[in-house]
Every structure is written in C-alpha cells, then in structure tokens.
Amino acid sequence: MKLPFINKEALDKITAQYPTPFHLYDEKGIRETARALNDAFSWNKGFKEYFAVKATPTPAILKILQEENCGVDCATEVELMMAHKLGFKDIMFSSNNTEGKEYRYARQVGAIINLDAYEDIAFLKEEAGLPEVVSLRYNPGGVFALGTDIMDNPEESKFGMTKEQLLKGFQELRDQGVKTFGLHAFLASNTITNDYYPVLARQLFELILEIRDQTGIKLDFINLSGGIGVNYHPEETANDIALIGEGVRAVYDEILVPAGLGQIKIFTELGRFMLASHGLLVTKVLHRKTTYRTYIGVDASAVNLLRPAMYGSYHHITNMDKGENAPKEIVDVVGGLCENNDKFAKERQLPVTDIGDTLVIHDTGAHGFSMGYQYNAKLRSAEILYQEDGTARLIRRAETPEDYFATLYGFDFEK
Numbered sequence: 001m002k003l004p005f006i007n008k009e010a011l012d013k014i015t016a017q018y019p020t021p022f023h024l025y026d027e028k029g030i031r032e033t034a035r036a037l038n039d040a041f042s043w044n045k046g047f048k049e050y051f052a053v054k055a056t057p058t059p060a061i062l063k064i065l066q067e068e069n070c071g072v073d074c075a076t077e078v079e080l081m082m083a084h085k086l087g088f089k090d091i092m093f094s095s096n097n098t099e100g101k102e103y104r105y106a107r108q109v110g111a112i113i114n115l116d117a118y119e120d121i122a123f124l125k126e127e128a129g130l131p132e133v134v135s136l137r138y139n140p141g142g143v144f145a146l147g148t149d150i151m152d153n154p155e156e157s158k159f160g161m162t163k164e165q166l167l168k169g170f171q172e173l174r175d176q177g178v179k180t181f182g183l184h185a186f187l188a189s190n191t192i193t194n195d196y197y198p199v200l201a202r203q204l205f206e207l208i209l210e211i212r213d214q215t216g217i218k219l220d221f222i223n224l225s226g227g228i229g230v231n232y233h234p235e236e237t238a239n240d241i242a243l244i245g246e247g248v249r250a251v252y253d254e255i256l257v258p259a260g261l262g263q264i265k266i267f268t269e270l271g272r273f274m275l276a277s278h279g280l281l282v283t284k285v286l287h288r289k290t291t292y293r294t295y296i297g298v299d300a301s302a303v304n305l306l307r308p309a310m311y312g313s314y315h316h317i318t319n320m321d322k323g324e325n326a327p328k329e330i331v332d333v334v335g336g337l338c339e340n341n342d343k344f345a346k347e348r349q350l351p352v353t354d355i356g357d358t359l360v361i362h363d364t365g366a367h368g369f370s371m372g373y374q375y376n377a378k379l380r381s382a383e384i385l386y387q388e389d390g391t392a393r394l395i396r397r398a399e400t401p402e403d404y405f406a407t408l409y410g411f412d413f414e415k
Contacts, residue, residue, distance in 0.1 A: 001324065002234045002316045004280060004360050005029055006386055011282065011320055014384065014392045015358060021283040021300035022382040022398070023369045024360075025056075027064060029278040031388075033241075034068035037270070040245025044252070046265025050092040052226055053079045055271025055366035056279075058383055060395035062086055065274070073269045074111065077102040084109040092223070092269065094137070094184065096159060100127030107131055114184050114223070118165035121172060135182030135223065136169050137161065140203065159186065163207070171215050182221040182267075183208065190229030190272060192236050197224055198247030205255040208264070221265035224248070228273040232314050232363050239273070272366040279365020281305050281315075285357045286336075294331045296353050301335025302342045303378040305364055306371040309341040316362040317344065322351035333359070337376050369396075377404060 004011075005026040014024070034049070041047040050073040051065050057079060062072065063086060071090025074080045080102070083091050091111035095102060098120070106113055107128050114135040115121060124130060139160025161169065170181060185204055188196060201224060208219055231238045248266065256264055283300035307313040317333060319326075329352050333345040344361055353359070372380045379399035384392050409415055 002318065002362050004318055004320070004362070005278065006280070008320045008358075010386075010390065011358065011360070014386075015282065015284075017392070018382060018384060018394065019398075020358070021281060021298075021304050022384050023304070023364060024280045024282050024384050024386055024392075025058075025061060025275075025365055025395075026278040026386050028388045030061065030064050030275065030365075031068055033274055033278065034065055034070055036241050037245075037268070037274070038069060040241045041248070041266055041268070043245070043249050044266040046221065046263075048090055048265070048267050049274075050090065050223070050267055050269045051274055052269055052271030053083065054370060056275045056368075057082060057370055058396055059086055060383075060385055060393075061275070062088075070274075074106075077105050080105055080109055080111060083111075092135075092267070094269070098123075103128040112182065114182070115169070116159055116161075118161045118169050121169055125176065130173065130176055130178055132178060133180040133182070133220075134173050134178050135184050135221070136166055136173075138163070138166050138183060138185040138204070138207065140185070140187070166207075167211065167214055170211060170217050174215070174217055180220045181217055182223060183211075183219055184223040184225055184269075186225035186227060186269075188227045191227050192229050192231060192239065194240055194243045194247060196227055197244045198251050200224060200227070201248045201251045202255065205251060208256065208261065209259055212259075212261070218261065219264060221267055223267040223269055225269045226271055226273070228270055230272055230276045230363055232276075232316070234316055238277075241273075275365035276363045276367070277365065279363070279368055281361040281364040281368060283359050283361065285353055285355050285359065288353070288355060293347070294329060296331045296333045296350070296359075298333060298335060298344070298359060300344070300361070300381070301337045301378055302339065303335070303337065303372055303375060304381050305344065305361060305368050306373070307367060308344050309339070310371075315344060315364065317348065317350060318360050318362065319351045319353055319357055320360060321357040322353065324351075326351035328352065337378065339375070374404065379404060 050071040052073045054075050072083045072088050073092040075095050093106040093111040094114040096116040116137050137160040283298040287297035289295040302309040328349050335342040382398040383396035385395045
C-alpha cells in the first residue's frame with residue numbers, strides 16, 4: 001500500500017479549482033529529499049548534486065532545488081537556456097549526438113561539458129574550442145551486476161566511451177591545454193538497492209588510479225550520475241540515501257584517500273530519486289466499460305504519463321474516494337488515446353470504482369510530465385505545486401487548442 005502525500009479533503013479543494021488531469025508536486029517532500037542527499041554526502045567538501053533537468057523541466061521545481069544548493073544537468077540547448085534564465089551557476093552539459101551550436105552555447109553559459117564520445121573531442125575543438133574543464137563519459141561494456149542480479153547491459157548502451165578511448169582522450173585534452181578533468185559513468189537505471197552507488201564508485205575510483213598511473217593526470221571530480229531508483233511497487237523497500245552516502249564514503253576512504261586523492265569532488269546527477277515519489281498524476285474517472293475485461297476510463301492518458309505505455313512500467317494507483325476496506329474488482333485503467341497500450345494498469349485490483357471518482361497515480365514526479373506528447377491532439381496538462389503551507393499554486397498552465405494551432409497558422413491553416 002502506498003499513501004499519497006495529500007489527503008482527500010485537501011485534494012478535493014484543488015480539483016474544485018483546477019480541472020483534471022494535472023500533475024501535483026509536494027514541495028515539502030522535494031526539499032526533504034534534497035537535504036537528505038546533501039547530508040548523506042556532506043563528508044565530501046566538493047559535493048554537488050546536478051539535478052537531471054530532463055526528469056522535471058519545470059522552473060518552479062528547479063528553483064526549489066536551486067534553493068537547496070543543487071545544480072542542474074542539461075542534455076539539450078533548450079534545457080541549458082532554461083537553466084541559464086533561472087540563474088544557475090552550477091551546470092553540467094551531458095549530451096550525445098550534439099550539434100555544434102549546443103556546445104557553443106554551453107561554453108557561453110559556463111557549463112561543464114561532459115563528452116559522450118571520443119570523437120567528440122575533435123568536434124568540440126572545431127565547433128566551440130576546448131574549455132579549461134572537460135569531463136569524459138565512461139562505458140565499461142559487458143554486463144553490470146550486483147552479485148547474481150543483472151542490473152543492466154552497458155555494452156548495448158549508446159552512451160560513453162571505452163577505457164582505451166578514455167585514456168587516449170584525457171591525454172589529448174591535456175596536450176591541447178585542458179587543465180581540469182572529470183569522469184562520468186552511468187551503468188544502471190532505477191536500482192532499488194543501497195549497494196549500486198558504492199559498487200559503481202569502487203569501479204570508478206579504481207579507474208581513477210589507473211588514469212593517474214598511465215597518464216599522470218589527477219582528476220578533479222567524479223560524477224556518479226543517476227541510477228538510484230524509487231520503490232514504484234509498494235512492496236519494495238525504498239533506498240536509504242544516508243546508507244548509500246556512507247557506502248560511497250567507505251570506498252572513497254579505502255581507495256582514494258590512501259592514494260593521496262582525497263581532494264576529489266563527488267558529483268551526482270539524480271532525477272528520479274529526487275522527484276519521482278513527490279509527484280502524483282491526478283485524474284477523474286469518466287467511464288466504465290465491461291467486455292472481456294472491466295475498463296476504468298479516465299481523463300488522463302499516455303500523453304500525461306508515457307512510462308506504462310512505453311516500458312510497461314508499474315505505477316501504483318489510489319482511489320481517493322474509496323477506503324482500503326471497500327469491495328475490490330480487477331480492472332484495466334485506461335486513457336482515451338487511439339492506442340491499445342494507453343493503459344495505466346492492467347488487470348489491477350482496485351476498490352470498486354465509480355464514474356466521478358478521483359484517482360491518483362503515484363511516483364510521477366520524474367519522467368512524467370516531461371515525456372508528454374500530443375498524439376490525437378491531446379493537450380499537455382497543468383502542473384501544480386502543493387506548497388509547504390498547504391496551499392496549491394499553478395506552476396504551469398494546461399495547454400489550449402490555440403497552443404496546438406500556434407505553429408500551424410499561415411501554413412494552409414488560418415485563424
């Protein structure tokens with residue numbers, strides 16, 4: 001069982017003011033998670049969280065994280081523009097298949113450029129010149145496992161470069177005037193274990209020693225990237241960031257400190273961990289339909305939350321109008337798109353649900369709104385912040401038909 005961060009009475013007031021569907025975010029929870037992360041890595045003097053903007057590219061959310069001493073990680077020029085407009089000074093630019101104009105803008109706003117490919121070194125030099133600080137992204141290949149559990153398959157990932165390319169790249173960058181170096185790696189996504197970061201850290205810390213021994217280069221920072229997940233399933237145990245931080249510290253003290261590298265900064269690049277559990281997709285039941293299954297039709301769709309349709313991802317659902325002791329039924333919860341995968345739940349046991357009930361879909365604070373699209377000319381929803389004082393604030397309005405038509409006027413379509 002998962003409990004929403006808001007009760008029925010408070011949510012009813014919000015739905016009376018704002019039409020569903022909409023994404024709702026919990027300010028208190030966001031701040032608590034950011035503070036817990038900073039506390040967990042406070043042992044490292046240079047620690048910085050670079051929040052992955054791609055997870056939740058909403059200015060009001062980014063400002064909260066900025067106030068909690070977080071930087072941002074951007075993947076595109078427009079994300080960089082948003083970060084710069086919001087006044088962020090700590091910006092990482094981790095992109096792939098990047099256009100020259102994006103590198104030029106990254107340099108203009110002072111972002112740390114994190115190169116995805118060895119070949120990007122020459123491209124960056126030609127298009128934007130080499131900055132004094134450069135990070136390289138590592139892909140060790142093979143399979144990444146914790147014990148007997150396969151976590152991911154880096155060899156199939158399009159991201160990062162081989163060890164040989166990494167070593168060659170650092171030497172070339174040094175010879176061409178780069179003065180400060182970083183290392184970045186992302187080996188697994190949404191891990192529900194406190195062991196992932198410490199195991200990843202061990203691999204990267206050992207690689208740092210190899211880089212120093214083979215090239216003479218001492219890295220300035222190491223970016224553990226993302227990969228710390230959230231417990232989407234209610235029976236899963238949430239990660240403990242304090243234990244994760246202590247696990248990384250133990251490996252740091254074991255490997256880097258004795259090697260005289262205790263000054264290396266630790267960066268993280270979390271998105272899902274920071275925001276997912278602090279967001280709900282709020283939707284109303286429009287229809288019931290019974291054929292070979294019972295379908296609960298809601299006013300949200302995959303346009304508002306793509307993960308279940310794209311990945312088959314589980315998101316817990318709570319009926320805010322029915323108690324846990326209410327009679328149950330097995331249903332599919334579906335949206336209104338002309339696609340059969342437009343389903344938030346398949347054969348899920350839920351309280352018997354009536355037209356007009358309010359459902360909340362959990363853990364949508366990251367990669368929820370941000371992955372939205374406009375198939376069937378469905379419009380993107382509003383985003384609302386449930387503030388620490390218990391009030392609600394609109395932080396992104398819902399799209400209108402005029403928004404949808406705006407890029408079409410003058411092209412065989414007139415006002």
